[in-house]
Amino acid sequence: MRLFVLSPDSRSDGSPSGSRTQLIGNRAWSLVELDLRPNPDGHGADFVCVSYSWGLGRTPSAFHPSSLVSDRTEGAVAAVVEQRPACRSIWVDAFCVPSEEEHPAERAATLESMGFIYAQAAEVIVVLTAQARPAIEQLARKHKLLPAHLDLLEQEDWVTRAWTYQEAVNARHLSLTCENAPRGTIVSCSDFLSSLGHALVALHPDERAASYPRLDAFEDVMGDWAVAGYLERSALQVMAIMDRRTQTRPEDHFYAMIGALSAEPAGMKPLQQQQLASPCEAFMALCEREGDYSFIFASVKRDMTMPGRWWRPVAGPELPAIIRLSSWGGLRGRFEDGCLTLEDVVVLRPAPALPHLAVFIEEFVVGFRPDGAYAGLEPGEAAFKVLQELGFSGTSEYVATEYGLFFPWERLPRRDGVEILVAVGLRWSLGAAAIARYAKSSESDDVVSCYEPGVFFGTMVDLVGSPVTVRLV
Known part of the structure; x- marks a missing residue:
C-alpha cells in the first residue's frame, strides 16, 4: 500500500x-x-x-x-x-x-x-x-x-x-x-x-x-x-x-x-465505500470473515430481521462486551448453508448445581472483594454483584446448571427446553462466555430457535474435556 x-x-x-x-x-x-x-x-x-x-x-x-x-x-x-x-x-x-x-x-x-x-x-x-x-x-x-x-x-x-x-x-x-x-x-x-x-x-x-x-x-x-x-x-x-x-x-x-483485530492492509474497497449498513457491520463482517464469532457476546439485542441468523447482534452505534473483563482464547466458527457452526462448545441444561459450585463462587467473591462486602449473600446474588462491578448490565435471574450459573443479558421468556451453550475456549477467571438457546413460535407458526447472550459463572474444570460442535440456525 x-x-x-x-x-x-x-x-x-x-x-x-x-x-x-x-x-x-x-x-x-x-x-x-x-x-x-x-x-x-x-x-x-x-x-x-x-x-x-x-x-x-x-x-x-x-x-x-x-x-x-x-x-x-x-x-x-x-x-x-x-x-x-x-x-x-x-x-x-x-x-x-x-x-x-x-x-x-x-x-x-x-x-x-x-x-x-x-x-x-x-x-x-x-x-x-x-x-x-x-x-x-x-x-x-x-x-x-x-x-x-x-x-x-x-x-x-x-x-x-x-x-x-x-x-x-x-x-x-x-x-x-x-x-x-x-x-x-x-x-x-x-x-x-x-x-x-x-x-x-x-x-x-x-x-x-x-x-x-x-x-x-x-x-x-x-x-x-x-x-x-x-x-x-x-x-x-x-x-x-x-x-x-x-x-x-x-x-x-x-x-x-x-x-x-486485523494487522492486514486494506484488501477490499475502503470501508466508507462498501455497501455496509454501519461501521459496526464492517467490524462484524471482518470477524465473520476471520472465523471469529466471539463478537456474538455483545450486550445488544439480536437481529430478528434475518431468518437463520437470530444469534447475530443488531448492528448499531455500539457493540459493548457482555462484561468488561479481559478474556483469553476464542470462539471459532463458520457460516455455511444458512447455519452457524461453532467449535468447542459444551451444551448444558437447567439442573441443580453441584455442591462444589457454591465453594467456587464463594472463593472467587472473597478474592474479588476481600473486604467482605458480599459476605453472607446467597451464591447467585454474590456472583451477580461481582458481574455488575464488571459492567454486566443483564438480569439477576440466572439459570442454574450442574457446573455454573448462567446470567442472561435479558430475561429469558421460559426455562423449560432452554440450552446453555458454553464457549469453553473463550474464558474469564470466573467462567466463560455463553449463549442461551430456546424455541419460539414465529408469526407463521413455525418453531424457530432464539438466542440470548450472557455470562457462565462457574468452574470450568469438568467442562473443558467434552466440547462439541454446535449448529445455530
Missing part, C-alpha cells in the same frame, strides 16, 4: 522550504511516499510510529493547510526525534493520513489499514504529555513508581482514547516517553508494565478502582500487548477493552477495533 512518512528534507539547509516541509527538532521534515508491504522476514519496516492523544487544541496542518490537526502533533514528533535521533522515517496520523478533502478514498483505506501500519513499524513510541515527565524519568532511572507518579499518569488522556489501543497492541516494539524530556528519558513497555503492576497491586482494591480507573484500563492495554505474540486476541477481548475508551467520532470506535 502507498504510505506517506515524514523524512528529513535533504534539500533543506535547516529552514522550512514550502508548504510540504515542517521544521521539527531543528530539522526540516518532508512528506515522502513509501511502498509498504508485509515483510517476509518478520522484521519491521524502517520507520517509527508515533502514538499520542490529540487533546482538545487544534491548529492548521503544515502539510494539509485545509485540515486542522492536534496542536500536540509537532511536540509528539519532536519527542520521538529527541529520543531516536538516528530515525530517518516517522509516521504520525495527523500529518501522514491523506486528507478527507483531497483524497477521501486513500484516507479511508489508510484508516482501515491502521493495524497493519503499526504492526509493520520497527517501533511504536507512546508520547505522553509533559505533565507525565516525573513519572517517566522515575522509570527511566529504574526507580519505583510512587503514588504521586500514579496521580500524574492517571491524568493522561492516552490511556482512554480509542485509537491508541490498536496502535499499542499491534506494535512489534513498544516504548514510552513524554514531551519536553531530555534524551534517554524513554522506557520499554515491559518495564513500564512491571512497575505499574507493582504499584497498583500495593493499593487496596477500593482505592485502586476509585482513584485510578484509567490506569486500570492502561494496565489491560499493556498486558494485551505483552501476550499478543502467543495468545489469540479475540473480538470479545477487543470489545471489552474498547468499552472503556473514548473517541471523537462514533465510527472511530469501530475503525480502532478493526485495527486491533
Whole structure:
C-alpha cells in the first residue's frame, strides 16, 4: 500500500522550504511516499510510529493547510526525534493520513489499514504529555513508581482514547516517553508494565478502582500487548477493552477495533465505500470473515430481521462486551448453508448445581472483594454483584446448571427446553462466555430457535474435556 512518512528534507539547509516541509527538532521534515508491504522476514519496516492523544487544541496542518490537526502533533514528533535521533522515517496520523478533502478514498483505506501500519513499524513510541515527565524519568532511572507518579499518569488522556489501543497492541516494539524530556528519558513497555503492576497491586482494591480507573484500563492495554505474540486476541477481548475508551467520532470506535483485530492492509474497497449498513457491520463482517464469532457476546439485542441468523447482534452505534473483563482464547466458527457452526462448545441444561459450585463462587467473591462486602449473600446474588462491578448490565435471574450459573443479558421468556451453550475456549477467571438457546413460535407458526447472550459463572474444570460442535440456525 502507498504510505506517506515524514523524512528529513535533504534539500533543506535547516529552514522550512514550502508548504510540504515542517521544521521539527531543528530539522526540516518532508512528506515522502513509501511502498509498504508485509515483510517476509518478520522484521519491521524502517520507520517509527508515533502514538499520542490529540487533546482538545487544534491548529492548521503544515502539510494539509485545509485540515486542522492536534496542536500536540509537532511536540509528539519532536519527542520521538529527541529520543531516536538516528530515525530517518516517522509516521504520525495527523500529518501522514491523506486528507478527507483531497483524497477521501486513500484516507479511508489508510484508516482501515491502521493495524497493519503499526504492526509493520520497527517501533511504536507512546508520547505522553509533559505533565507525565516525573513519572517517566522515575522509570527511566529504574526507580519505583510512587503514588504521586500514579496521580500524574492517571491524568493522561492516552490511556482512554480509542485509537491508541490498536496502535499499542499491534506494535512489534513498544516504548514510552513524554514531551519536553531530555534524551534517554524513554522506557520499554515491559518495564513500564512491571512497575505499574507493582504499584497498583500495593493499593487496596477500593482505592485502586476509585482513584485510578484509567490506569486500570492502561494496565489491560499493556498486558494485551505483552501476550499478543502467543495468545489469540479475540473480538470479545477487543470489545471489552474498547468499552472503556473514548473517541471523537462514533465510527472511530469501530475503525480502532478493526485495527486491533486485523494487522492486514486494506484488501477490499475502503470501508466508507462498501455497501455496509454501519461501521459496526464492517467490524462484524471482518470477524465473520476471520472465523471469529466471539463478537456474538455483545450486550445488544439480536437481529430478528434475518431468518437463520437470530444469534447475530443488531448492528448499531455500539457493540459493548457482555462484561468488561479481559478474556483469553476464542470462539471459532463458520457460516455455511444458512447455519452457524461453532467449535468447542459444551451444551448444558437447567439442573441443580453441584455442591462444589457454591465453594467456587464463594472463593472467587472473597478474592474479588476481600473486604467482605458480599459476605453472607446467597451464591447467585454474590456472583451477580461481582458481574455488575464488571459492567454486566443483564438480569439477576440466572439459570442454574450442574457446573455454573448462567446470567442472561435479558430475561429469558421460559426455562423449560432452554440450552446453555458454553464457549469453553473463550474464558474469564470466573467462567466463560455463553449463549442461551430456546424455541419460539414465529408469526407463521413455525418453531424457530432464539438466542440470548450472557455470562457462565462457574468452574470450568469438568467442562473443558467434552466440547462439541454446535449448529445455530
